[in-house]
Amino acid sequence: MADTADIAAVQELIGHYEPAGVARVAPADVVTAEWVRMKCRFGCGGYGRCLTCPPYSPTPRQTRRLLDDYATAYLIWWGADHPSRGDLAEIERQTFLAGWYKALMLASGPCGLCDPCPLEHPCRYPYQARPAMEACGIDVYETAHRAGFPLRVVTCREDTPNFYSLLLVE
Ligand code: SF4
Numbered sequence: 619m620a621d622t623a624d625i626a627a628v629q630e631l632i633g634h635y636e637p638a639g640v641a642r643v644a645p646a647d648v649v650t651a652e653w654v655r656m657k658c659r660f661g662c663g664g665y666g667r668c669l670t671c672p673p674y675s676p677t678p679r680q681t682r683r684l685l686d687d688y689a690t691a692y693l694i695w696w697g698a699d700h701p702s703r704g705d706l707a708e709i710e711r712q713t714f715l716a717g718w719y720k721a722l723m724l725a726s727g728p729c730g731l732c733d734p735c736p737l738e739h740p741c742r743y744p745y746q747a748r749p750a751m752e753a754c755g756i757d758v759y760e761t762a763h764r765a766g767f768p769l770r771v772v773t774c775r776e777d778t779p780n781f782y783s784l785l786l787v788e
Pocket residue numbers: 668669670729730731732733734735736737740741742743744747
C-alpha cells in the first residue's frame with residue numbers, strides 16, 4: 619500500500635479536474651440496493667445497450683462484496699458536468715501508479731465511447747470504459763446524502779443535474 623503523502627497526490631490529481639466537492643467516505647457508507655437494478659431493468663431505455671450497464675455490469679450483491687474489499691472511497695461530486703470516461707480512467711490510472719494497486723473508478727451514466735456499443739467482447743476501449751455507480755446497484759442518492767452532497771430527482775430539462783463518481787482505493 620502507498621503512504622499518506624501518495625494519497626494527498628491522488629486528491630490533488632482529482633482537484634485538477636475541478637470537481638464541485640470530494641469526500642473521503644467509508645465503503646460501508648456507499649449504499650447498494652436491489653431496487654437500483656430494478657430501475658435499470660424496468661424504466662431505463664439504456665438497459666442491455668452497453669457493456670458497462672446491466673445486465674452486463676455487477677449486481678448490487680456483487681458490488682457490496684467489491685466495496686467490502688476496500689478500506690477507502692472518494693466520492694467525487696462533479697456538479698452539472700462531469701469529465702469524460704477517459705479522464706476518469708486517467709484518475710484511476712494515476713492512483714494505481716501512485717502505489718494504490720486496487721484503485722478502481724466507477725463513473726456515472728452509460729459509457730458512450732462507441733455509438734452504439736457493439737455489445738461484443740472484448741470491449742473496444744477497455745482502458746477507458748468503466749461502469750456507472752448506479753449501473754453497479756449503488757443508491758447514489760443515499761450515498762451522496764450521507765456524504766453531505768446534494769442530489770435530488772431532476773424533474774425537467776431546465777433542472778440542474780448533479781453527477782458523481784466513486785474512486786475505490788486501498
Ligand atoms: S467502450 Fe465501446 S464497447 Fe466498451 S462498453 Fe463502452 S461503448 Fe461498449
